[in-house]
Amino acid sequence: MSQADYSNDAGLNDSNGPVSMGSGPSVPTPPTAGSAPSDEKSPGQQPARPPTASPPPVGPPPTVAAPTVPPRVETSGQVVDKVGATMPPAAGKNQRPASTNREAVVPPPPPPRSTLPPVRQAADGRAPSGVGWAKGVRWRGELDGIKNSASMPPVAGEAALPPEDMIDPGEDRFRFSAPPWLVSLIIHLVFLLALALITTPAGSGIGKFILTMGSADGDPNEEITDFDISTDTLVEADSVLPSEVESEMNIELPELFEAVEDSSEAPTLVPLDMGLAASESMQPMFGGRTGALKASLMSMFGGTAETQDAVKRGLLWLQRNQKKKGGWSMMGPYRDGNHSENETSATAMAMLAFLGDGHTHRSGDYTDEMEKAMKYLVAMQDRTGFMARSARGHEQMYSQAQATIALCELYGMTKDSWLRPRVELAVDFAQKAQSDQGGWRYTPNQDSDTSVTGWFVLALKSAQSAGIEVDDSKLRHVSDYLDTAASYEGAAYSYQPRGGPSPAMTAEGLLCRQYLGWNRDDVPMVRGIEALSMDYPFDANDQDVYYWYYATQALHHFGGSAWRNWNDIMKVELPKMQIRSGREDGSWSPQGDAYGSYGRLYTTCLSIYCLEVYYRHMPLYQVGHE
Numbered sequence: 001m002s003q004a005d006y007s008n009d010a011g012l013n014d015s016n017g018p019v020s021m022g023s024g025p026s027v028p029t030p031p032t033a034g035s036a037p038s039d040e041k042s043p044g045q046q047p048a049r050p051p052t053a054s055p056p057p058v059g060p061p062p063t064v065a066a067p068t069v070p071p072r073v074e075t076s077g078q079v080v081d082k083v084g085a086t087m088p089p090a091a092g093k094n095q096r097p098a099s100t101n102r103e104a105v106v107p108p109p110p111p112p113r114s115t116l117p118p119v120r121q122a123a124d125g126r127a128p129s130g131v132g133w134a135k136g137v138r139w140r141g142e143l144d145g146i147k148n149s150a151s152m153p154p155v156a157g158e159a160a161l162p163p164e165d166m167i168d169p170g171e172d173r174f175r176f177s178a179p180p181w182l183v184s185l186i187i188h189l190v191f192l193l194a195l196a197l198i199t200t201p202a203g204s205g206i207g208k209f210i211l212t213m214g215s216a217d218g219d220p221n222e223e224i225t226d227f228d229i230s231t232d233t234l235v236e237a238d239s240v241l242p243s244e245v246e247s248e249m250n251i252e253l254p255e256l257f258e259a260v261e262d263s264s265e266a267p268t269l270v271p272l273d274m275g276l277a278a279s280e281s282m283q284p285m286f287g288g289r290t291g292a293l294k295a296s297l298m299s300m301f302g303g304t305a306e307t308q309d310a311v312k313r314g315l316l317w318l319q320r321n322q323k324k325k326g327g328w329s330m331m332g333p334y335r336d337g338n339h340s341e342n343e344t345s346a347t348a349m350a351m352l353a354f355l356g357d358g359h360t361h362r363s364g365d366y367t368d369e370m371e372k373a374m375k376y377l378v379a380m381q382d383r384t385g386f387m388a389r390s391a392r393g394h395e396q397m398y399s400q401a402q403a404t405i406a407l408c409e410l411y412g413m414t415k416d417s418w419l420r421p422r423v424e425l426a427v428d429f430a431q432k433a434q435s436d437q438g439g440w441r442y443t444p445n446q447d448s449d450t451s452v453t454g455w456f457v458l459a460l461k462s463a464q465s466a467g468i469e470v471d472d473s474k475l476r477h478v479s480d481y482l483d484t485a486a487s488y489e490g491a492a493y494s495y496q497p498r499g500g501p502s503p504a505m506t507a508e509g510l511l512c513r514q515y516l517g518w519n520r521d522d523v524p525m526v527r528g529i530e531a532l533s534m535d536y537p538f539d540a541n542d543q544d545v546y547y548w549y550y551a552t553q554a555l556h557h558f559g560g561s562a563w564r565n566w567n568d569i570m571k572v573e574l575p576k577m578q579i580r581s582g583r584e585d586g587s588w589s590p591q592g593d594a595y596g597s598y599g600r601l602y603t604t605c606l607s608i609y610c611l612e613v614y615y616r617h618m619p620l621y622q623v624g625h626e
Contacts, residue, residue, distance in 0.1 A: 338598050344377070344400070351373050380403075387403045404430055407419065548610055557621060586604075588607040
């Protein structure tokens with residue numbers, strides 16, 4: 001190829017124009033990122049004539065002397081200098097015809113390939129920098145290699161990368177990869193949380209958590225002075241822990257209560273200001289059922305070894321007749337059962353007998369029995385809190401009230417957090433079921449009678465004592481109903497308004513008045529208590545266990561001579577009526593009782609309540625001496 005042809009071909013370089021090297025032939029510069037790739041030609045095809053467009057104008061070259069380069073000639077795709085040394089073609093240079101003249105010699109095409117050559121991504125000659133070039137680990141000497149690569153020419157046969165502003169940003173995107181331990185930790189945490197929601201009892205109805213904070217009223221150092229047993233001995237209910245019961249019981253009882261036994265004046269009750277003070281004075285309502293305080297209350301209010309033994313025998317009878325699933329039956333397996341079934345009432349009444357003597361599912365002598373009974377009763381509760389759906393229509397609200405009392409007492413004595421939402425549900429049902437008259441009867445929100453109302457008043461007061469929120473307006477509304485059922489200005493009560501008073505309803509009505517805030521010295525209270533004590537004393541020949549149950553509580557809270565006259569007979573006669581042999585040992589026969597149709601379990605439970613009265617509920621009026 002002639003020198004003129006070579007010079008003309010050199011002028012077809014990229015847009016930067018040829019670089020002048022003096023008088024010698026021009027050396028082509030490497031193709032830039034904007035150069036178009038060469039076209040592949042099939043064998044035997046003549047190469048296309050390059051465009052004859054004139055090159056862009058180039059400014060005057062710098063006046064720098066360049067070394068003389070010997071002329072070169074191209075043969076078969078190689079450049080040979082005049083000396084004879086063979087030089088490789090320029091890297092990345094597109095193969096073009098040696099001359100723009102038609103007479104130029106055309107080099108032969110490359111031999112055909114069976115397969116296309118592998119294509120690999122062109123290396124970037126720029127120094128790594130910026131986002132996308134970050135690397136977690138680098139080897140020694142790697143940075144030097146990257147630095148040097150910026151000045152190295154592209155590898156032969158590879159196309160140079162386009163300018164930086166033409167690079168696809170998707171190729172430089174940074175990807176994150178979480179470590180395996182982190183993925184494993186997240187998976188296990190999710191699994192454990194799901195397992196906890198499935199297995200925890202809270203998953204079936206965590207209702208709400210209530211945190212009450214505030215300052216105590218009065219002097220925090222003030223001591224409990226409810227029971228002035230002696231001048232040197234003071235028993236505090238809150239100071240008796242379950243673990244201290246045995247050590248406390250080792251104290252000689254005759255010495256402990258010597259001052260009471262030797263006193264010529266029997267202790268009586270003096271009135272407290274009722275209303276809010278009354279509700280405070282009965283807190284805790286269930287605090288006297290265990291420990292030294294239980295023994296103190298028995299001595300103060302006339303309990304004996306015979307009454308306590310009768311309670312124990314009665315609880316053993318209930319234990320023997322508990323069903324395998326945890327409940328009790330009104331019909332059997334004992335003799336003289338009820339003619340119809342009511343498992344809700346039977347289970348609740350049996351639980352109340354155990355609770356009255358201080359036995360729960362966490363402490364006492366019957367923890368297993370109480371655990372099964374509690375779960376059996378709770379299983380009957382629906383979403384509204386109702387637990388007596390299987391009972392007969394006119395018995396359902398009786399059963400619901402009794403079951404609510406049992407749950408409230410059990411929670412108040414144990415503070416079992418699992419039990420609290422069930423108790424709140426039952427209490428909420430009781431408040432919503434109150435009728436417009438202010439009481440309760442066979443159907444929620446409809447009508448009222450004194451018998452059903454008395455059970456629900458005890459349920460709501462038990463809930464308050466256990467720390468469950470109760471709307472005070474509901475309790476005040478009960479007084480509105482009692483006013484309509486009262487006779488003799490509130491000294492006597494009937495089953496329903498405009499009816500005749502009876503001893504049982506009078507005892508129940510007066511007990512409700514005591515819990516709702518009447519003073520001990522209120523005239524109707526005094527007249528009603530005197531009537532019960534003098535006109536309707538405890539009589540074993542006129543059995544009425546329902547009347548005995550309410551009269552025993554009302555007279556016990558009132559105290560004084562009325563209570564002593566009643567208790568002096570009851571504590572002797574009622575234990576004598578208990579069956580002491582055979583299969584029904586520990587029970588009370590329903591035969592001959594006014595409420596005997598309800599069966600043996602009914603009469604047995606109410607009799608046990610009467611003999612537990614000394615410590616079953618804390619007295620509503622403060623103890624003192626006349």
